[in-house]
Amino acid sequence: MKTTRKTKRGAAATKQLRTLLGPRKVLLEGDRKFMASFDSSKLSFEYDALIVARSEKDVGETLRLANRHKIPVTTRGTGTSLTGSASPVQGGWVLDMSRMKRIAIRKEKSMAVVQPGAVVSAIQEAADAEGLFYPPDPSSLKYCTIGGNIACNAGGMRCAKYGVTRDFVVALEGFLPTGEKVSWGGEYKKFATGYNIRDLWIGSEGTLGVVTKAVLKLVPKPESTWTSVAAFDTERKALMAVKALLKEGFAPSILEYLDEDSVYCAEEIAGVRLFKSVGGKPLLLIEFDGSRAELRAVRSRLRSWTDKYTLAFKSARTEAAADNLWEVRRKCSGAMFAMGNAKLNEDIVVPLESQLEFAREIKRLRKRWRLPMPTFGHAADGNFHVNIMFHREDKAERERAENAVRDLMETVVRLGGTISGEHGIGLAKSPFLPIARNKAEIGAMKAIKQGLDPNGILNPGKLFEPFQVWEHTPVTVHLPWDKKPILKR
Numbered sequence: 136m137k138t139t140r141k142t143k144r145g146a147a148a149t150k151q152l153r154t155l156l157g158p159r160k161v162l163l164e165g166d167r168k169f170m171a172s173f174d175s176s177k178l179s180f181e182y183d184a185l186i187v188a189r190s191e192k193d194v195g196e197t198l199r200l201a202n203r204h205k206i207p208v209t210t211r212g213t214g215t216s217l218t219g220s221a222s223p224v225q226g227g228w229v230l231d232m233s234r235m236k237r238i239a240i241r242k243e244k245s246m247a248v249v250q251p252g253a254v255v256s257a258i259q260e261a262a263d264a265e266g267l268f269y270p271p272d273p274s275s276l277k278y279c280t281i282g283g284n285i286a287c288n289a290g291g292m293r294c295a296k297y298g299v300t301r302d303f304v305v306a307l308e309g310f311l312p313t314g315e316k317v318s319w320g321g322e323y324k325k326f327a328t329g330y331n332i333r334d335l336w337i338g339s340e341g342t343l344g345v346v347t348k349a350v351l352k353l354v355p356k357p358e359s360t361w362t363s364v365a366a367f368d369t370e371r372k373a374l375m376a377v378k379a380l381l382k383e384g385f386a387p388s389i390l391e392y393l394d395e396d397s398v399y400c401a402e403e404i405a406g407v408r409l410f411k412s413v414g415g416k417p418l419l420l421i422e423f424d425g426s427r428a429e430l431r432a433v434r435s436r437l438r439s440w441t442d443k444y445t446l447a448f449k450s451a452r453t454e455a456a457a458d459n460l461w462e463v464r465r466k467c468s469g470a471m472f473a474m475g476n477a478k479l480n481e482d483i484v485v486p487l488e489s490q491l492e493f494a495r496e497i498k499r500l501r502k503r504w505r506l507p508m509p510t511f512g513h514a515a516d517g518n519f520h521v522n523i524m525f526h527r528e529d530k531a532e533r534e535r536a537e538n539a540v541r542d543l544m545e546t547v548v549r550l551g552g553t554i555s556g557e558h559g560i561g562l563a564k565s566p567f568l569p570i571a572r573n574k575a576e577i578g579a580m581k582a583i584k585q586g587l588d589p590n591g592i593l594n595p596g597k598l599f600e601p602f603q604v605w606e607h608t609p610v611t612v613h614l615p616w617d618k619k620p621i622l623k624r
């Protein structure tokens with residue numbers, strides 16, 4: 136754990152906050168405080184106090200005092216961020232929002248009004264109970280909060296058809312870093328009343344404000360879903376099929392690609408084999424949703440596509456069978472640890488027209504850096520997860536992995552894409568921001584940050600200051616959402 140500066144002023148401010156909010160909301164030690172010293176990146180830092188917010192008043196008081204005494208504040212939901220965006224790199228206070236988790240469904244408006252600590256799957260369940268649907272579905276949805284999703288503009292598999300978190304945020308309410316209360320919109324769909332700071336907050340990784348309430352858009356629940364899987368001769372053919380499918384006007388709700396290495400992991404290591412006749416071939420997992428009549432029409436239209444492109448194709452007739460098909464996607468990630476014991480999951484984006492070249496580039500990267508890089512992900516929006524596998528204790532491998540990440544980032548930007556589609560920048564990707572954004576763009580971002588947070592107290596040290604991840608040893612703690620690794624050397 137890295138030690139950060141502690142000041143007398145900080146200690147006095149912490150004491151003052153404890154008096155204001157009470158000792159049960161301002162924790163100075165204990166397991167809960169330790170667990171909030173890192174997120175899923177497991178980059179851990181010392182800090183002064185954990186503030187467990189239970190009301191807007193707690194958030195306002197904390198920020199006002201922090202701003203007056205220039206104490207760093209890192210807001211957090213449940214700490215599933217993979218980039219270190221919720222790790223308190225500059226110490227100070229951590230503001231835990233996970234206890235503010237009320238959910239109210241406004242059926243007549245097709246909206247949900249939620250507090251930031253509401254867990255995403257709980258919002259989906261509450262919407263479902265009213266015959267409505269909240270589509271964004273990060274794989275961490277059973278654990279992560281809507282506040283974290285808004286701050287990271289989280290995505291997921293269903294974004295292929297429905298879009299990302301941003302597309303479902305109607306309005307936000309919360310506090311500026313100075314502790315002043317603000318609201319951007321309300322329970323109405325239209326607003327043209329000055330700058331759209333709501334959208335600036337979305338994806339700002341908790342650096343521009345603290346969300347205390349969100350109004351979310353809900354859509355009608357689809358009547359039915361249809362899940363299928365297709366195997367292809369080559370990765371090239373699979374990606375050509377993706378392009379053709381979208382060009383022909385199909386709108387799958389999910390279109391997940393697994394390259395040969397990912398399929399190898401699922402089949403050979405995790406023992407999940409979907410086709411008896413063909414093994415080791417790249418796959419597409421495809422889901423359509425809609426009315427039964429729409430799905431019937433899709434099924435019959437899809438036949439010419441499957442005839443032309445696929446080596447094997449099958450669809451699920453029951454929910455249980457569909458769940459079986461998803462096993463290949465669920466299991467491949469944990470099985471990747473067979474190819475190393477450390478994994479860098481880079482969530483890059485490449486435009487549709489560059490996907491074939493991207494697949495060629497992954498082969499080049501593998502060869503150049505001599506590391507396995509199983510790649511899977513959301514083919515419809517080009518958001519692929521490149522998993523760079525290495526052994527942490529092997530210094531040479533570690534260095535090659537570090538170089539491979541930079542090479543990958545430069546490659547995707549050259550292909551017209553970007554370095555993160557859903558995980559964000561945080562600490563882990565901060566050295567690469569200048570690859571994806573030019574000086575003027577970074578300057579504009581910094582000007583916004585300076586304007587809203589003149590004392591630089593909110594989530595400092597993220598995005599703009601290049602952080603050397605490799606110099607830090609992650610903590611060894613098993614988190615509930617960790618994939619069980621299958622280790623082999």
Ligand SMILES: Cc1cc2nc3c(=O)[nH]c(=O)nc-3n(C[C@H](O)[C@H](O)[C@H](O)COP(=O)(O)OP(=O)(O)OC[C@H]3O[C@@H](n4cnc5c(N)ncnc54)[C@H](O)[C@@H]3O)c2cc1C
Nearest residue numbers: 212213214215216273274280282283284286290341346557
């Ligand atoms: C197994 C696993 C699978 C994942 N799959 C996906 C996926 O499919 N798609 C995807 O997009 N991400 C995925 N993630 C990443 C992660 O779940 C998301 O980034 C999620 O949005 C983080 O939510 P959280 O509540 O854990 O936020 P935290 O990790 O606690 O915080 C993340 C960021 O949000 C800020 N923040 C939190 N609450 C607030 C608030 N109230 N106001 C302002 N800022 C706030 C924090 O300061 C921090 O910058 C995955 C992570 C894991 C571990």
